[in-house]
Amino acid sequence: MIALDFESPEPLYQQIYRSIRDDIVTRNLPAGAKLIAIRRLADDLHVARNTVETAYLQLAAEGYVASRPGSGYIVEDLDFDSLGTPGSAAKRAKERIERAMQSQERFRDEPFNRHDKLAYDFTYGDRPVGSFPSQIWKSLTDEALFTANNKAACYGDGLGEPDLRRQIAQRVHVSRGVNCSAEQVVIQPGTQVALGNLLTLFDPARDAVAMEEPGYDGVSTVLRNRGFRRIPIPVRPLDGKKAGSQVFFDALEASGASLAFCTPSNQFPTGMTMPLSSRIRMLDWAKRTGAFIIEDDYCREFRYETRPIPSLQSLDENDRVIYMGTLSKVLSPALRMSYIVLPPELLERWRTVFANYYCPVPWLSQETLRLFMEKGHWDRYTRKTVTEYRKRRNALMAAIERELDGRVDVLGGQAGLHLLMRTRDERGQDELVEAAKTQGVRVYKTEKYWMGQPHSMEDYVLVGFSSIKTELIDEGIRRLARAWF
């Protein structure tokens, strides 16, 4: 018995569909029952046959009934009991959505990876607010949208847009001495995804990864999550008996690793530069053992007292170095754009393993960046960024000398976007971070950069200068002095 409401905005076929569906769900129409013939139901309800047919087709498409040639539509045997009470999914959905609405404000300010705002935040990695060249990016985006609209319709090159890869190959050669052709450049949405893909070319059951200790936690987490054995290679001497580099190379030789992750230009987080002798030894190690070295050149040309030092890759005669770069520190971390330069052997493996993968970086970002590079904005902007960072870094070094001289040990600061600092007393990082907070200053703990137990450096805190306004640096360090001493 179907009751139709001819005044309702709900289409008639939909009312018929719903009525029959409800009868099936509540078993008023049992499994195996035959639906009334289309013609008869249409006559009974005074509607067009087509209306009933549409309802029946919908029921059949969703699987409530099956169409049997010669015998019409038969109700399917549906075990709704195994799902739970009918209608409860909708009820729960309503509850969830209401809950979400209530938690809207909480959700908006969700401090995932974030902290409460403090006035003097020596954070690391973020860029200064307002530094993004929005006006230029806007006009280049417009240009990209209208000159390359056809590319919006398809998937593009799996390794990244060829013209962008050519621009990057040229730039890393000039600025970092990287030796490569454009084919070797692969566009990726950030170092973590890039590393994850790279690890796909290796086997967690067989290949161990040597990782700087301390080192970038964002990378060591990827290694752990992908099931690779991580072998910590100490970058600072554990005791006074052996030279630091000897400890490092003893550990590297003993590691049996197939891959080594390192940051030669500016070791993260200690801020040390890998000396030439160690670079030569690392390349020799890779050549002898057949291992590959991942050079994360995240800091590129950010070197303040001398010219930038050429990349490790530029010394590599045996194609053992995988060079990684990112746009996060120069332009914007929110662009999610980075690149890998693969040695030929790995490029071959990559092409095989990822043959039917799509490039995960949007075409529009790639096109816009290509134009940004082609038109010279990239080079100008990089110079401007380095100048900005140098200003902040010099202000920070001067403030530390003025306010904290003789009372703290400082590591790093010749390059990169941060330095490490500790007081010359018994206080550890927790105490120093908490004390700073009382004066409205945020400095950061370093413990997460250790895979094993922190050793001789557990009392260091990280002080970044990539994002804090230059004019706040003096007062920030003054307050830090007040908080600590």
Added chain:
Amino acid sequence: MIALDFESPEPLYQQIYRSIRDDIVTRNLPAGAKLIAIRRLADDLHVARNTVETAYLQLAAEGYVASRPGSGYIVEDLDFDSLGTPGSAAKRAKERIERAMQSQERFRDEPFNRHDKLAYDFTYGDRPVGSFPSQIWKSLTDEALFTANNKAACYGDGLGEPDLRRQIAQRVHVSRGVNCSAEQVVIQPGTQVALGNLLTLFDPARDAVAMEEPGYDGVSTVLRNRGFRRIPIPVRPLDGKKAGSQVFFDALEASGASLAFCTPSNQFPTGMTMPLSSRIRMLDWAKRTGAFIIEDDYCREFRYETRPIPSLQSLDENDRVIYMGTLSKVLSPALRMSYIVLPPELLERWRTVFANYYCPVPWLSQETLRLFMEKGHWDRYTRKTVTEYRKRRNALMAAIERELDGRVDVLGGQAGLHLLMRTRDERGQDELVEAAKTQGVRVYKTEKYWMGQPHSMEDYVLVGFSSIKTELIDEGIRRLARAWF
């Protein structure tokens, strides 16, 4: 002996640096040698002390010399021989770059994942050229750039921008019946990356994955690359003795899988809709075994003869379904934007495992898409897209009926963006694809959709209608008829 050229554009400090460096590399200055004191060299060369000091600092920064307190700068012991002949890296770089230049044209047209252009290309997945709403996207990008410029400076929410996630949660609820809160929505750059991340929550040593057979090769490759055991679950009967769904569920029950990948709305590539009875059985299987089901709803509302069928997730009372959606088919595959709706248990795991990961989708794409949705463009554009696809699909069905009636078997076409077709004779897919080419028509092989050996369907070819112009469909099918019969 350092010869300075005071007329050269090369800075003097750089000439000094280079001269000493070359002497060290060629061992004219042996390991352990002491550099001339800064003051004396400055006097000898008639340059400022500062000029010599800058050169020495650069040599020290790069590691050619070490500064020893009290004894000046000492040449390091550098084993250049282990690197290869000096200068060969630069030489090889030059060769590589020249080679790259020569291959520029080849590289530009590199047919990676691509084929030669044919006039009648029944490709699958790409969007029609010119379909991207560039004008709207441009103005929303501008708006996003100027209202949210501060977000360009930092890394953002690791799961995606909260406001965008709210928009998506609302839309998948309305259009697909998906029950979720905005917190459960995770933004990802495409199905392959999303699946890769999802797999990180599982253990390849313990968890097997049930995969539709035939199924989407882009997904089965990710499973293989990540080392997961894939268990093919046949979606079409292998023989006439058992019903198709019985074969499917027998295989599923026997699989012991922790995860099952499926495409219930429009099985790829067979175009079948998973009937309600099978949906209920699948959910019951997941509930009993504790497995999760990945529902790839790539085709969303693209259903042509009836209304869209609600998602599998909408029936799930036990939080066993992971819902995946993509923007590739509605808006643009080049945007690289997709999303996952995680059940609460997996959301917890995700937050733990990816605690220090960044969201790989650019902030600007996310902001622009949010505005696109908020301002109603998304809903309008989706309707327009479905209308477009329906037009193409109807043209294709009509052309097949007219030109090929009775001579081919057709599978699918009620939903999605393609159908499968075979001739009723002995010819296999290779022969059919090659014959089509001779008439300027491209149809596609289906063999890659099988993990095991193709069985009863090895003679089917894929005919897509997402990208070919409507006015070319008739002639394309006419030529296909000519090519095949």
